[in-house]
Amino acid sequence: xxxxxxxxxxxxxxxxxxxxxxxxxxxxxxxxxxxxxxxxxxxxxxxxxxxxxxxxxxxxxxxxxxxxxxxxxxxxxxxxxxxxxxxxxxxxxxxxxxxxxxxxxxxxxxxxxxxxxxxxxxxxxxxxx
Amino acid sequence: xxxxxxxxxxxxxxxxxxxxxxxxxxxxxxxxxxxxxxxxxxxxxxxxxxxxxxxxxxxxxxxxxxxxxxxxxxxxxxxxxxxxxxxxxxxxxxxxxxxxxxxxxxxxxxxxxxxxxxxxxxxxxxxxxxxxxxxxxxxxxxxxxxxxxxxxxxxxxxxxxxxxxxxxxxxxxxxxxxxxxxxxxx
Numbered sequence: 001x002x003x004x005x006x007x008x009x010x011x012x013x014x015x016x017x018x019x020x021x022x023x024x025x026x027x028x029x030x031x032x033x034x035x036x037x038x039x040x041x042x043x044x045x046x047x048x049x050x051x052x053x054x055x056x057x058x059x060x061x062x063x064x065x066x067x068x069x070x071x072x073x074x075x076x077x078x079x080x081x082x083x084x085x086x087x088x089x090x091x092x093x094x095x096x097x098x099x100x101x102x103x104x105x106x107x108x109x110x111x112x113x114x115x116x117x118x119x120x121x122x123x124x125x126x127x128x129x
Numbered sequence: 130x131x132x133x134x135x136x137x138x139x140x141x142x143x144x145x146x147x148x149x150x151x152x153x154x155x156x157x158x159x160x161x162x163x164x165x166x167x168x169x170x171x172x173x174x175x176x177x178x179x180x181x182x183x184x185x186x187x188x189x190x191x192x193x194x195x196x197x198x199x200x201x202x203x204x205x206x207x208x209x210x211x212x213x214x215x216x217x218x219x220x221x222x223x224x225x226x227x228x229x230x231x232x233x234x235x236x237x238x239x240x241x242x243x244x245x246x247x248x249x250x251x252x253x254x255x256x257x258x259x260x261x262x263x264x265x266x267x268x269x270x271x272x273x274x275x276x277x278x279x280x281x282x283x284x285x286x287x288x289x290x291x292x293x294x295x296x297x298x299x300x301x302x303x304x305x306x307x308x309x310x311x312x313x314x315x
Contacts, residue, residue, distance in 0.1 A: 008295060037139050045245055049249060052288075
C-alpha cells in the first residue's frame with residue numbers, strides 16, 4: 001500500500017501540470033454517454049470505457065467524458081453526443097467500442113464527424129426501408 | 130442484463146441522479162447459507178413514501194422522457210426469478226436498495242465485470258465518494274475513493290485518465306487477492 005501511495009503522489013504532480021495546460025487551452029470537447037437502464041442494457045459501459053481508454057492513449061487533454069440519463073430514444077442506444085465549442089452537437093447511435101475508435105480518430109482528433117454512425121444517417125436508412 | 134455488475138451500475142446511476150455524495154456498494158457472497166447479496170446505499174434525496182410502493186412497477190416512472198421505468202423493476206424481477214428477496218428502504222436519510230439471491234440458483238447471473246462498473250461510475254461522477262465492500266468466505270476487500278481524494282487533493286479529479294488507470298490496477302489487484310490470485314476479468 002505504501003508503494004501505491006507514493007505512485008499516487010507522482011500521478012498527482014503530473015496531473016497538476018496537465019490541468020494547468022488544459023486551462024490554457026480553454027473550452028474543450030465534451031463526450032456525453034447515455035447511461036440510463038436502456039443505455040446500460042444496450043452496452044453503454046464498454047462504450048464509455050473505450051472513450052476513456054482512447055483519450056488516454058492519445059493523451060488528449062481537452063476532452064472530457066460525462067454521463068447523462070435517458071435521452072428518450074431507447075431503441076438507438078447506446079447513444080453518444082459530442083459537443084464541440086461553437087459547433088452543432090453530433091449524436092451517434094447504436095455505438096460499440098469498435099465504432100468509438102473511429103469516432104475518436106476522425107471526429108475528436110481530426111474534426112470530421114463519422115456520418116454513418118449518426119442519428120441522421122440511421123433515420124434516413126430506416127425511412128428508405 | 131446478463132451481469133449483476135450491470136444491475137449495480139444501473140442502481141448507482143439512480144443514486145447519482147438523486148444527488149448522492151456518498152454511495153456504498155456492498156456485495157456479500159455467503160456460500161454457507163447459499164446467498165449472494167447486493168446492497169446499494171446512498172445519501173441522496175430519498176424516495177417519497179407514496180412513491181416507494183410503486184417503484185418496482187415497470188409502468189411507473191418519475192422521468193418525463195418516457196412512460197416506463199425499468200431499473201428497479203428489473204432488479205426486483207431478478208430477485209423473484211432467483212428465489213431471493215428485494216427491498217427498497219428510504220425511511221432514513223437517503224435510500225438503500227437490497228437484492229438477495231440464492232447463490233446456487235440456475236438463473237443467478239454472474240457478477241460480471243464489477244471493475245468496469247466501478248470505473249464507469251468514478252469516471253462519470255468523480256465528485257461522488259464511492260465505497261465498495263466485497264465479502265466472501267475467504268475474506269474482505271474494501272475500496273474507498275475518499276482515501277484517494279485525500280492524497281490527490283481538491284485540484285486533481287478522479288476521472289483523469291492517469292488516475293483511472295491507477296484505480297483500475299488497485300481494484301484488479303485487490304479483487305484477485307480476494308479470489309485467491311485468479312484474474313477475475315477472465
